Amino acid sequence: RANGLPFEEIQLASGTTVDPGDIEARLMGGSFDVLLINGHETSTGVLYDLPAIGEIARRHNALFIVDAISTVGADEFQMDDWGIDVAILSSQKALALPPGLSFVALNQRALDRLDSASSSGIYFDLKTYLKNQARGQMPYTPAISLFLMLHERLNQMRRVGLDQGIERHAQLAKYFRDQLDDLSLQVFPLYPSNAMTAVRCANGINARELVRRLETQHSIYVAPNPGELETRVFRVSHMGDQHDEDVDGLCIALRSTIDSLRPVREMSQ
Amino acid sequence: RANGLPFEEIQLASGTTVDPGDIEARLMGGSFDVLLINGHETSTGVLYDLPAIGEIARRHNALFIVDAISTVGADEFQMDDWGIDVAILSSQKALALPPGLSFVALNQRALDRLDSASSSGIYFDLKTYLKNQARGQMPYTPAISLFLMLHERLNQMRRVGLDQGIERHAQLAKYFRDQLDDLSLQVFPLYPSNAMTAVRCANGINARELVRRLETQHSIYVAPNPGELETRVFRVSHMGDQHDEDVDGLCIALRSTIDSLRPVREMSQ
Numbered sequence: 310r311a312n313g314l315p316f317e318e319i320q321l322a323s324g325t326t327v328d329p330g331d332i333e334a335r336l337m338g339g340s341f342d343v344l345l346i347n348g349h350e351t352s353t354g355v356l357y358d359l360p361a362i363g364e365i366a367r368r369h370n371a372l373f374i375v376d377a378i379s380t381v382g383a384d385e386f387q388m389d390d391w392g393i394d395v396a397i398l399s400s401q402k403a404l405a406l407p408p409g410l411s412f413v414a415l416n417q418r419a420l421d422r423l424d425s426a427s428s429s430g431i432y433f434d435l436k437t438y439l440k441n442q443a444r445g446q447m448p449y450t451p452a453i454s455l456f457l458m459l460h461e462r463l464n465q466m467r468r469v470g471l472d473q474g475i476e477r478h479a480q481l482a483k484y485f486r487d488q489l490d491d492l493s494l495q496v497f498p499l500y501p502s503n504a505m506t507a508v509r510c511a512n513g514i515n516a517r518e519l520v521r522r523l524e525t526q527h528s529i530y531v532a533p534n535p536g537e538l539e540t541r542v543f544r545v546s547h548m549g550d551q552h553d554e555d556v557d558g559l560c561i562a563l564r565s566t567i568d569s570l571r572p573v574r575e576m577s578q
Numbered sequence: 579r580a581n582g583l584p585f586e587e588i589q590l591a592s593g594t595t596v597d598p599g600d601i602e603a604r605l606m607g608g609s610f611d612v613l614l615i616n617g618h619e620t621s622t623g624v625l626y627d628l629p630a631i632g633e634i635a636r637r638h639n640a641l642f643i644v645d646a647i648s649t650v651g652a653d654e655f656q657m658d659d660w661g662i663d664v665a666i667l668s669s670q671k672a673l674a675l676p677p678g679l680s681f682v683a684l685n686q687r688a689l690d691r692l693d694s695a696s697s698s699g700i701y702f703d704l705k706t707y708l709k710n711q712a713r714g715q716m717p718y719t720p721a722i723s724l725f726l727m728l729h730e731r732l733n734q735m736r737r738v739g740l741d742q743g744i745e746r747h748a749q750l751a752k753y754f755r756d757q758l759d760d761l762s763l764q765v766f767p768l769y770p771s772n773a774m775t776a777v778r779c780a781n782g783i784n785a786r787e788l789v790r791r792l793e794t795q796h797s798i799y800v801a802p803n804p805g806e807l808e809t810r811v812f813r814v815s816h817m818g819d820q821h822d823e824d825v826d827g828l829c830i831a832l833r834s835t836i837d838s839l840r841p842v843r844e845m846s847q
Contacts, residue, residue: 401719409678409721432701450670452678452721 317341323538324353324498324507329361336369344371348380351402352535354507354544355498356384363392372422378402378411382466383478383504383548394419400455403478403504405549406462409455478503481547485556492563497542505546507534514570516543522569527562586610592807593622593767593776598630605638613640617649620671621804623776623813624767625653632661641691647671647680651735652747652773652817663688669724672747672773674818675731678724747772750816754825761832766811774815776803783839785812791838796831 317335321327327346336344344366349356359375366373374395380386381396382403388396394416401408413435415423423436438448466474482503486496489508497507510516520533520543532544545559586604590596596615605613613635618625628644635642643664649655650665651672657665663685670677682704684692692705707717735743751772755765758777766776779785789802789812801813814828 399719407721407723408719409724411718430699430701432699449680450668450677452676452724454676454723455678455721 321350321355324355324509324542326355326498326500327357327362329358329365332362333365333369336365336371341369341371343374344369345374345376347376347378348386349377349384349502349504350498351379351505351544352507353498353538353542354496354501354505356380356500356502358500359386359393360391367392372419379504379548380502382471382474384502385475388414388416394422400459403548404459404462406458407455409452410459475503478547481551481553481556482506484553485545485547485559488556488560492560492567494563494567497538504548505544507542507544509542510540512571514567515540519543519563519566519570522566523559523562526566529559529562531559590619590624593624593778593811595624595767595769596626596631598627598634601631602634602638605634605640610638610640612643613638614643614645616645616647617655618646618653618771618773620648620774620813621776622767622807622811623765623770623774625649625769625771627769628655628662629660635663636661641688648773648817649771651740651743653771654744657683657685663691669728672817673728673731675727676724678721679728744772747816750820750822750825751775753822754814754816754828757825757829761829761836763832763836766807773817774813776811776813778811779809781840783836784809788812788832788835788839791835792828792831795835798828798831800828 317339319327319331319335332344335341344362346357346359346362348359363373372394373392375393375397377386377393377396378399379402381398382405384403386396387393396414398404398412398414399408400406400410415435420439423439426436441448482501482505485506486501489495489506493512495509495511497509501507508516510519516538517533517540520531523529523531532546533539534542534544586608588596588600588604601613604610613631615626615628615631617628632642641663642661644662644666646655646662646665647668648671650667651674653672655665656662665683667673667681667683668677669675669679684704689708692708695705710717751770751774754775755770758764758775762781764778764780766778770776777785779788786802786808789800792798792800801815802808803811803813
């Protein structure tokens with residue numbers, strides 16, 4: 310958009326997933342070089358069907374670019390098997406490091422496409438970055454302290470195994486979601502990621518106020534939702550060094566906060 | 579250069595400073611929008627005469643942009659008084675923080691110029707960055723851990739006083755330079771910055787080998803010089819948490835390393 314490139318956007322109703330058929334219809338209707346999607350929509354917790362979408366992108370010869378920032382490490386992500394040409398990552402989500410680093414992975418198809426692309430200035434000139442990388446030269450002085458953390462984190466992930474790391478996210482997410490019924494709360498999206506749970510409030514509970522009270526009264530920080538869902542949905546991360554005990558603490562705090570927020574009418578029932 | 583903008587470059591012989599008269603002659607010879615200089619040339623340790631150059635830039639109505647990365651904190655730097663329109667900083671030099679952050683300061687004249695500039699894509703689009711900054715929004719997820727360090731460091735600088743911080747760099751640099759004579763070494767540039775000393779070796783001492791031995795035999799790391807000065811010049815930083823004792827240790831190690839490197843012919847004298 311900022312570069313003045315033409316684009317078409319698929320707008321989804323909050324919490325719904327994208328229909329691969331809809332993507333295919335769009336791709337048939339026009340000539341697209343690139344299909345760009347975030348693997349996991351962090352504002353609503355929706356996980357998209359990347360394998361199905363990748364197949365469509367490939368069929369219509371569009372470069373398939375996936376923002377996988379909160380996916381890799383928390384959910385399955387098979388760059389090669391799913392026909393993903395470019396994956397974008399950063400340090401602060403499922404890698405569970407401080408923010409400050411981002412990464413771009415390109416397959417051979419993306420590299421070939423890059424070869425024929427014209428450079429667009431000094432910033433984010435992947436072609437030059439890759440050329441310099443070959444001689445061990447970073448584009449700028451890198452945030453070395455974060456790279457050292459990354460190195461240790463990757464070693465840790467290798468020791469534990471990526472599958473097991475994903476399984477741990479899945480278990481923690483399930484452990485939390487299983488307790489929502491008792492709290493009269495619901496998982497918001499139909500296809501949730503393991504990285505987080507977007508939670509829908511009902512019974513007159515204001516999500517924004519719930520988030521505020523958790524923070525001020527229980528020192529527990531869950532994320533409010535931006536935009537139109539602000540009063541209805543809040544978000545709980547399952548990324549990072551979290552355990553069942555953390556979920557237990559959150560659920561106890563949720564119980565007491567929800568009780569304090571419940572309208573009087575209900576309390577008298 | 580990467581953006582295809584026309585430019586003219588002033589090449590200097592190593593270790594020499596730029597002659598303001600030379601800059602003025604260039605500016606008179608053509609129509610320049612911008613004059614860009616690094617306040618302190620870190621490969622040779624030369625400090626440029628920014629007040630004089632700023633006056634020339636202003637006289638010829640060129641925007642004066644200074645890379646002040648290793649200047650601010652170590653040497654005097656008066657953005658307003660010296661007519662500097664844009665100052666570029668980063669975290670890892672005289673601010674003595676880990677690398678990972680950079681900063682751009684613009685005065686009103688630069689902001690006005692920015693207003694009439696066209697945007698150049700999504701990266702480093704200062705106009706959009708500033709608009710978002712007004713509502714507290716960063717361009718990307720920032721490296722928060724580094725910002726917390728920056729906050730503490732700025733508090734520290736405020737407590738100590740910027741002048742006193744500069745004075746400390748100056749004293750440390752002088753303390754080191756005063757000992758060079760005894761080591762048969764010389765300060766390389768005529769106008770050295772307080773941030774570091776580029777040191778010239780003589781008497782057949784190979785600077786690259788000296789750096790290597792300091793590291794392997796004394797665990798002291800000083801910087802080799804890139805390019806044509808590699809065998810003749812090495813660099814000692816005075817930035818960060820350094821004290822006279824550190825300089826003493828370095829000088830003792832230099833003495834013993836130089837003795838071990840000195841040609842036999844001299845030893846027999």
